[in-house]
Every structure is written in structure tokens, then in C-alpha cells.
Amino acid sequence: MTAAESRSGFVTFVGRPNVGKSTLTNALVGEKVAITSDKPQTTRRAIRGILNRPGGQLVIVDTPGIHKPRTLLGQRLNDLVEQVLGDVDVIGFLVPAVDKVGPGDRRIAASLDGYTRAKKVAIVTKTDLATRDEIMERLMEVDSLREDWAAVIPLSAVTEDQLDVLADELLALMPEGPALYPDDVVTDESTEDRIAEIIREAALEGVRDELPHSIAVTVEDVAPREGSDLTDVYANIVVERDSQKAIIIGRKGSRLADVGARARAQLEPLLGTRVFLSLRVRVAKEWQRDPKQLGRLGF
Ligand SMILES: Nc1nc2c(ncn2[C@@H]2O[C@H](COP(=O)(O)OP(=O)(O)OP(=O)(O)O)[C@@H](O)[C@H]2O)c(=O)[nH]1
Numbered sequence: 001m002t003a004a005e006s007r008s009g010f011v012t013f014v015g016r017p018n019v020g021k022s023t024l025t026n027a028l029v030g031e032k033v034a035i036t037s038d039k040p041q042t043t044r045r046a047i048r049g050i051l052n053r054p055g056g057q058l059v060i061v062d063t064p065g066i067h068k069p070r071t072l073l074g075q076r077l078n079d080l081v082e083q084v085l086g087d088v089d090v091i092g093f094l095v096p097a098v099d100k101v102g103p104g105d106r107r108i109a110a111s112l113d114g115y116t117r118a119k120k121v122a123i124v125t126k127t128d129l130a131t132r133d134e135i136m137e138r139l140m141e142v143d144s145l146r147e148d149w150a151a152v153i154p155l156s157a158v159t160e161d162q163l164d165v166l167a168d169e170l171l172a173l174m175p176e177g178p179a180l181y182p183d184d185v186v187t188d189e190s191t192e193d194r195i196a197e198i199i200r201e202a203a204l205e206g207v208r209d210e211l212p213h214s215i216a217v218t219v220e221d222v223a224p225r226e227g228s229d230l231t232d233v234y235a236n237i238v239v240e241r242d243s244q245k246a247i248i249i250g251r252k253g254s255r256l257a258d259v260g261a262r263a264r265a266q267l268e269p270l271l272g273t274r275v276f277l278s279l280r281v282r283v284a285k286e287w288q289r290d291p292k293q294l295g296r297l298g299f
Pocket residue numbers: 016017018019020021022023024035036037038039040041042043044063064065066125126127128129155156157158159
């Protein structure tokens with residue numbers, strides 16, 4: 001295929017926390033490159049997922065949800081989204097079919113004025129959870145948010161309904177050019193970063209209130225064990241307070257053991273070996289508000 005017949009470029013999905021940006025990224029890529037959860041503010045990094053199509057290549061940049069920041073971490077996550085938005089060819093604005101369009105959505109949609117270079121697509125997602133009437137209502141609400149939508153598309157990232165329609169539309173909006181990544185690459189995340197995120201996802205399950213925001217994960221070491229088909233993974237689950245540490249560990253370590261088991265089930269296929277996972281829980285007081293700690297954790 002000559003460059004002229006091929007399109008390629010960057011798209012990012014924006015929206016409030018929890019609207020389904022990472023789930024949509026994974027569904028398009030066809031592999032889990034970004035962790036997801038039913039807690040808001042799951043994504044904390046700009047994660048690239050790559051989708052190859054007959055007509056070219058889409059690089060999908062998954063970003064944190066845009067929200068009113070209450071901590072330095074929250075502020076840095078919003079700043080990260082802003083940076084990514086300035087660089088992409090297409091911005092996909094997500095609204096779940098099940099929620100009425102609110103002030104947060106309106107603010108985000110209006111803020112897209114600041115990114116003149118990017119083409120804008122509105123996406124009504126989670127249609128599998130909504131009635132036909134709800135979907136129609138949401139499409140109309142979203143349509144009226146901006147004059148310059150290149151397309152307005154309803155879809156479900158879970159049932160994959162209309163996913164192809166979105167992929168075709170996004171590719172058609174990309175500039176002409178050759179693929180940006182080799183065709184066997186699904187993400188540019190390092191293996192260590194993917195391991196840390198998988199462990200964080202496992203730790204997010206079943207915790208409530210402020211605790212999900214307080215959890216970070218660092219990977220200390222990943223090493224194949226000599227003379228066996230095992231990989232040893234040493235990681236820390238970092239929380240902000242002693243009381244949170246106790247919750248993560250659970251009665252007689254039962255919760256931590258569950259987290260380990262859930263993480264291992266995803267780490268083994270990722271690494272292609274059996275995994276020995278050693279998890280330690282550490283306290284870094286108020287790390288979400290501490291510039292030094294944030295730096296150490298990679299924010
Ligand atoms: N039924 C259904 N659930 C969905 C769909 N898309 C996402 N979800 C669920 O919505 C929740 C949030 O999904 P995420 O993909 O983590 O949302 P996000 O926008 O990346 O969230 P942040 O990273 O926190 O900003 C998860 O529980 C998903 O399983 C969908 O199309 N249908």
C-alpha cells in the first residue's frame with residue numbers, strides 16, 4: 001500500500017471520569033491496554049493503543065477523565081489531558097447514553113474550542129444499557145452541544161455494537177500517511193507499567209470512597225526465575241494512611257491474597273509464564289498532594 005492510500009494519526013477520547021474511555025480504547029485495540037473500573041478516575045496516564053485497519057492505522061491515546069481537581073494529582077491529570085488534546089488529529093467526546101448531559105459534559109464540550117486543529121466526533125456510549133428513547137434523546141442533546149461535530153455515533157464498547165462504524169469514521173478523518181507503529185504492536189506501554197496497572201486494577205476491586213484514589217502501584221523487580229518457567233514479580237501497593245493499609249491487607253491478609261490472585265490471572269497471559277507475585281503494602285502519607293511523592297510515583 002502506498003502512503004497516499006493509507007491514513008494514520010492520533011485520536012483521543014475525552015469525557016468525565018467513568019464514561020467508558022478506557023473500555024472503548026481496549027475494545028478498538030482488541031486487547032486490554034488500559035485498565036478499567038467502575039470507580040471514577042481510574043486512568044492516570046496517557047496510554048497509547050494501536051489499531052491496524054486495511055485503510056491505515058489509528059493510534060488511540062487513552063487519557064484520564066476531566067474533573068474538578070481536589071488534589072495536586074487531579075490537577076496534573078487534567079493538565080495531561082490538555083497536553084494530549086493539543087497534539088491529536090481527532091478528539092472523540094464521550095457521553096454515556098444512560099446519563100443526561102450535565103454541566104460537566106457541557107464544560108468539556110465547550111473547552112474543545114481551544115483545540116482548533118483537531119476534528120471532533122461525538123460518541124454516545126454504553127448503548128447496551130439504554131432504551132431506544134434514551135439513546136435518541138442523548139444523540140440530540142449531544143448533537144446540539146457543538147456545531148462542528150464531524151460525526152455523532154452511538155455505540156457499545158461492551159457488545160461492540162457500532163464499533164466498526166466508529167473505527168471507519170475515525171480513520172476517514174485522519175491525514176494521509178504510513179503506519180506510525182509496526183503492525184504487531186498494540187501499545188507503547190512498557191511491560192513494567194502494564195504490570196503495575198494490572199495490579200492497581202486488581203486492588204481497586206471492592207474498595208470504596210476515597211481509597212481508590214489513594215492507591216498507587218510501583219514495580220520493584222520483574223525477573224525470570226532460573227531453571228523454571230516462573231517469573232518473579234515484586235511490587236508495592238502504595239496507600240496514604242495506615243488505616244487504608246489495614247483495609248488493603250484485610251483480615252489475616254485475605255484481601256491482599258485476593259488482589260494477588262486476581263492480578264496473577266492477568267499477569268500470566270501477559271508475560272507468558274507462571275508468575276510468583278510478591279505484594280507489599282506501603283504508606284506514603286498524602287502522596288496525592290505532595291509534589292515530591294508524586295514525582296517519585298511518576299506523575
Ligand atoms: N455496559 C457497558 N458498560 C461500559 C461500557 N463502557 C464502559 N463501561 C463500564 O463503565 C465503567 C467505566 O469504564 P472505564 O472505561 O474505566 O471509564 P473511563 O472513562 O476510562 O474512566 P476514567 O479512567 O476513570 O476516566 C466500567 O465499569 C466499564 O465496564 C459499555 O459500552 N457498556
